[in-house]
Amino acid sequence: MSGDLIFSSLFLRALLAGGCLALACGLLGVFLVLRRDAMISHGLSHVAFAGVALGLALNLMPVVFSVVISLAGSLLILRLKEQARLPGDTAIALLSSGGLALAVFLMSIKKDFGAELMAYLFGDILAIGPSEVYLAVGLAVVVSAGIFLNLSRFIFMTFDREAASVSGIGLKGLDRLLVMMSAVTIVLGLRIVGLLLVTGLTVIPAAAALQLARNFRQALLLSSLFSLLSILGGIVLAYVLNLPASAAIIFLALFIFILGFLFKRLKGQQTM
Amino acid sequence: MILENKKEEVIRVEGVSFAYERVPALVNINLSVHRGDFLAIVGPNGSGKTTLLKIMVGLLKPGQGRVWLFQQPLEDFNQWYRIGYIQQKATNFDQIFPISVAEVIAASLNSISRPQKPGRGQVRQKILEALRTVGLENEAGKSMNSLSGGQQQRVLIARALATEPEILLLDEPTTGVDYPSQENFYDLLGQLNRQKHLTIVLVTHDYGIVNRHINRVACLNQKLFYHGEHAEFCQSDSFRELLQGGHHLISHRH
Ligand SMILES: Nc1ncnc2c1ncn2[C@@H]1O[C@H](COP(=O)(O)OP(=O)(O)OP(=O)(O)O)[C@@H](O)[C@H]1O
Ligand SMILES: [Mg+2]
Numbered sequence: 150m151s152g153d154l155i156f157s158s159l160f161l162r163a164l165l166a167g168g169c170l171a172l173a174c175g176l177l178g179v180f181l182v183l184r185r186d187a188m189i190s191h192g193l194s195h196v197a198f199a200g201v202a203l204g205l206a207l208n209l210m211p212v213v214f215s216v217v218i219s220l221a222g223s224l225l226i227l228r229l230k231e232q233a234r235l236p237g238d239t240a241i242a243l244l245s246s247g248g249l250a251l252a253v254f255l256m257s258i259k260k261d262f263g264a265e266l267m268a269y270l271f272g273d274i275l276a277i278g279p280s281e282v283y284l285a286v287g288l289a290v291v292v293s294a295g296i297f298l299n300l301s302r303f304i305f306m307t308f309d310r311e312a313a314s315v316s317g318i319g320l321k322g323l324d325r326l327l328v329m330m331s332a333v334t335i336v337l338g339l340r341i342v343g344l345l346l347v348t349g350l351t352v353i354p355a356a357a358a359l360q361l362a363r364n365f366r367q368a369l370l371l372s373s374l375f376s377l378l379s380i381l382g383g384i385v386l387a388y389v390l391n392l393p394a395s396a397a398i399i400f401l402a403l404f405i406f407i408l409g410f411l412f413k414r415l416k417g418q419q420t421m
Numbered sequence: 422m423i424l425e426n427k428k429e430e431v432i433r434v435e436g437v438s439f440a441y442e443r444v445p446a447l448v449n450i451n452l453s454v455h456r457g458d459f460l461a462i463v464g465p466n467g468s469g470k471t472t473l474l475k476i477m478v479g480l481l482k483p484g485q486g487r488v489w490l491f492q493q494p495l496e497d498f499n500q501w502y503r504i505g506y507i508q509q510k511a512t513n514f515d516q517i518f519p520i521s522v523a524e525v526i527a528a529s530l531n532s533i534s535r536p537q538k539p540g541r542g543q544v545r546q547k548i549l550e551a552l553r554t555v556g557l558e559n560e561a562g563k564s565m566n567s568l569s570g571g572q573q574q575r576v577l578i579a580r581a582l583a584t585e586p587e588i589l590l591l592d593e594p595t596t597g598v599d600y601p602s603q604e605n606f607y608d609l610l611g612q613l614n615r616q617k618h619l620t621i622v623l624v625t626h627d628y629g630i631v632n633r634h635i636n637r638v639a640c641l642n643q644k645l646f647y648h649g650e651h652a653e654f655c656q657s658d659s660f661r662e663l664l665q666g667g668h669h670l671i672s673h674r675h
Contacts, residue, residue: 183515183517183518301527301528301529301530301531301532302528302531302532304520304524304528305528305529305532307518308514308515308518308520308525308528309514311480311506311508312506312507312508312529312577312580313529313532314479314480315478315479315480315501315504315506316501316502316529316532316533316584317499317500317501317502317533317534318532318533318534358519359517359519362519363519363521363564364519364520364521364524364562364564365519365520365521365524366524367519368519
């Protein structure tokens with residue numbers, strides 16, 4: 150039924166954008182999970198959603214607008230954590246409800262973009278245009294480069310913040326870089342799996358990788374691999390079985406996580 | 422450098438006071454460390470030892486007073502590769518963290534900016550060398566959370582040594598390490614101090630084990646009430662109190 154779709158440019162575009170997103174999510178996710186910052190993607194997704202609504206309301210490119218707003222939001226989360234002495238999750242709650250409130254408000258004053266906005270709520274992989282694919286490729290390159298160029302520093306800071314601080318590496322700058330890269334990744338994810346599932350995309354593959362990895366290199370590799378498998382596999386599954394892609398992607402990611410978990414349990418029992 | 426017998430002052434703490442939320446932890450501390458010193462900071466639990474060390478490495482800003490590192494005001498100091506620091510309970514890291522012993526050391530070696538950045542092969546070399554020093558050369562590939570607490574502590578010591586600092590500041594580094602390993606460890610510190618002229622600042626409750634290695638002592642309990650030569654310390658009231666009361670100055674190992 151979908152044989153012709155498989156080779157359509159629509160489908161290839163979805164795979165390409167999805168693959169780029171997968172790489173960025175897989176790499177970032179490991180750091181977010183280990184830093185106990187998993188919910189940052191949750192908060193940022195709401196801010197990004199408000200950005201989309203604002204873009205639609207002003208008739209500007211919603212994705213570009215959303216990137217800008219999420220970048221600002223990511224820096225605000227850090228600020229709140231540092232200066233208002235808020236626990237991280239509270240800072241995120243402030244921002245995510247603020248973001249959603251703004252989106253709801255904008256929807257009420259400009260009623261005709263409800264359907265378009267829905268696409269960002271649940272993701273709409275078929276809606277990805279050629280220009281957004283370029284954006285996805287570009288952003289994925291930026292995020293991957295940002296991580297690999299600072300890999301040692303990110304590992305040091307995540308593993309032992311106090312020692313890293315004394316070693317004179319600029320922790321504040323690195324924190325900022327990490328949340329800004331997360332913001333950019335979230336906006337991409339919003340397009341593909343939507344606001345409601347994007348947190349899972351950044352967190353589940355990394356969580357699965359942590360079940361199995363014995364060193365950091367393995368964690369990054371497995372997390373990227375699981376993320377790729379989930380997104381690309383999910384897109385294909387969605388076409389074949391005629392499911393919503395976002396649901397298929399998250400189901401697949403959860404399935405991999407469960408496999409990883411069971412594998413670890415089995416291995417653990419053997420060595421006991 | 423002007424007078425040959427006058428050693429370079431590498432740490433200077435001047436009039437430092439510190440309070441956590443108005444509760445004073447340190448009051449008017451003056452202390453200096455010279456190149457080649459092996460200084461032990463002793464004092465009971467809660468006496469401000471950790472606080473003082475954190476101030477020395479810039480993790481905490483003193484409420485009053487100033488700190489100099491290598492004669493530069495701490496605010497302007499940026500040669501952090503010259504400083505090694507091992508915090509108290511350093512092994513309290515996340516046990517789910519997937520990282521190998523070699524990666525722990527590599528992350529720090531590759532992060533710290535220094536005039537001559539080591540190449541890839543050199544990094545490998547330095548990692549193995551540092552692990553050999555602490556007797557863990559065969560564990561480089563092991564994952565950190567598969568090691569015992571004492572072994573983890575030694576990895577962190579290797580990490581600090583790998584960057585070849587000129588000053589090493591350690592905050593109760595042998596908590597959770599068995600007695601023979603403690604002795605080995607302090608022998609190692611003594612050796613590094615004597616042979617490589619590594620300056621060492623050690624916070625410890627194990628005065629009995631370290632006393633043959635150290636040459637200076639600081640007794641702390643909010644205020645500094647002894648700071649000077651180890652030999653003189655043995656004649657001081659502080660030392661008598663240390664021997665008699667024990668718990669006044671030094672609390673027992675936990
Ligand atoms: N983060 C903090 N917030 C508030 N008070 C603190 C904090 N850290 C330490 N203190 C207090 O400051 C005082 C000095 O603490 P510090 O940790 O420097 O002592 P210490 O000599 O290192 O003790 P120990 O031998 O137990 O390690 C203590 O009274 C402690 O309760
Ligand atoms: Mg302490």
